Amino acid sequence: MRSIKHFSLALSALALAVVAPATSAQTYTLNVSTSQVADDPMYKGLLEFKKNVEARSKGRVQVKTFPASQLGSDEDIIEQIKAGAGVALVTDGARMEPYTKEFGILTAPYVVKNFAEMRKVVASPVFEEWVTKLHDKGGFQVFSFNWYQGERHLVTNKPVTKPADLAGVRMRTPGAPLWLETVRALGATPTPMPWAESYSALQLKAIDAVEAQVPAIYGSRLYEVTKYITKTRHIQLVTGLVGSAKWFDKLPKDLQVIVREESLKAGDYASKLTTDLLVTYEKDLKAKGMQVVDVDITPFVASTRSVYDKFGYVDLRKQVDAIVAK
Template identity: 60%
Template sequence: MSIITRTWRVAALGFALATVAGGALAADYTLSVNTALAQQDPLYKGLEEFKKNVEVRSGGKMAVRLFPGSQLGKDEDVLEQARAGAGVAVVVDGGRLAVFVKEFGVLGGPYLAQGYDGIRKVVTSPMFDQWSDKLRKASGHQVLSFNWWQGERHLLTNKPVKGPEDLAGIRMRTPGAPVWMETIRAMGATPTPMGWSEVYTGLQQKVIDGVEAQHPASFGARLYEVTNRVTKTGHINLITGLVTSAAWFDKLPPEQQTILKEEALKAGDSASRATQASLADFEKQMKEKGVTIEEIDVTPFRKATAPVYEKLGYAELHKDVEKLLQN
């Protein structure tokens, strides 16, 4: 992207944010947070908590504006705006950050850790802090916290799935990051990158045959209307982070920087625990909508996806993460 194009995009975004934010202009600093999540998602509730606590604790000097449903654009576009120094942040997975620092990609690896407590141990470790420092230098992004757990991802289809052989020929929507693509390919399906906002119509129009997602997102997107079966593979433990511009962050007074990081960590924990507590209810509601929730033996999928780490050059890092999880 040329400097002129990037400058134009930042200027255009700045005008849009100023127009939408309105009252935020009274604050000394404004952070606009973009997320693909719907407002009923437990993680979005966490973002609301983050907003409230930052604004109260900063005494009104800091304003946070939330934009659900990717109102500010795709994650990649907002990450680009952050690189250019805009006061924006995005809830994003490690796969999308791996284009800048490869280590982040391992977070989306198959069967990496169990549940929130497992993956949290990784993203609050000194090892992860080193990745975050590399990210600042490589791309100009600042991680506020990376403990926003969205749940384990499962398969949504209109046919029964017991093992990898049942996914042959199935066009499965997944994000376009290499580790996600290779995981779905290893599971037996044909990975098909597609924006989340396009998934419902993609299934409806049979552009894709299935999707892999966590319960809060699939229910929020009403995918129970276009699929009738959830197979609980739990193949990816989806952990995401709140990532902003390092250049913008560095201009803040130290006390405001501390507030943002501490409140992001607190709200991430709160949102993740709420996600944990919500999963059974989401399953109950999906069953009431006519969806079959199927528990299966995931061993064949574990075996099929094990080579993904070596294929993508994560074999040694995977071992390091496993050691961390065992301590």
């Protein structure tokens, strides 16, 4: 009997030794992609996210970061996310619009005047309803949507003062329908392609122009292949860190909280870097020979109003206006 008792105790101890480490050592890996280069505030924000998530989770969530579309184009990453992979992407609302319509309003032209207004929108209870809808309907999990990249401007090789000046200009834009229609409304011919291909496409004259924010213009060295930045401010580019709902739902609740809280903090960190550096970037671009031109945006505002009618965003615009006004 004593031998049986000892054997039973030994077996129980062995079982605990096998089970306990597996439970305590359960880890989750998240690969995070951005199209921006390693010096961009967005990537620096991802490094902050990685550091803080790994520290708070005590290594239970391991984050690997990839700048400059090293994991593939944004469209490729979105497909991986939809499939449930442990991948996340710094992306814009227009790319989420096909899965949840409301997200498109975040990148609609002239929907807000500045990041402070947009920050109110993406921190509102209304926005959290959109997040839930995107999770349930589209299979995406928004970690946070407060990653501000700056105002989008026109980047060309000729002066532009009004939409008519863009007639016949082939302008690179992301492939989402809202982006395409916005560029068309601005007066140009939209040409969808990955951001990483913009420099070579300009160099080879496959396109004539891009529309982009100042940090991306500088980081991608577009001052070598373009001459003018026309400050149309047509989009206040706020982006989000978005992953797979399937991957996120497998996390224990405490890790879900850590991922979302640290994404919000890192997004604010990256956004502050952006706003702090905008003046410096602009000075550096001028020093590189680019002409940075302020223009009357009135005709561009007028020309892009059609986007709201085409996408059925008139009521959504009123909803955003109400949030901003609070």
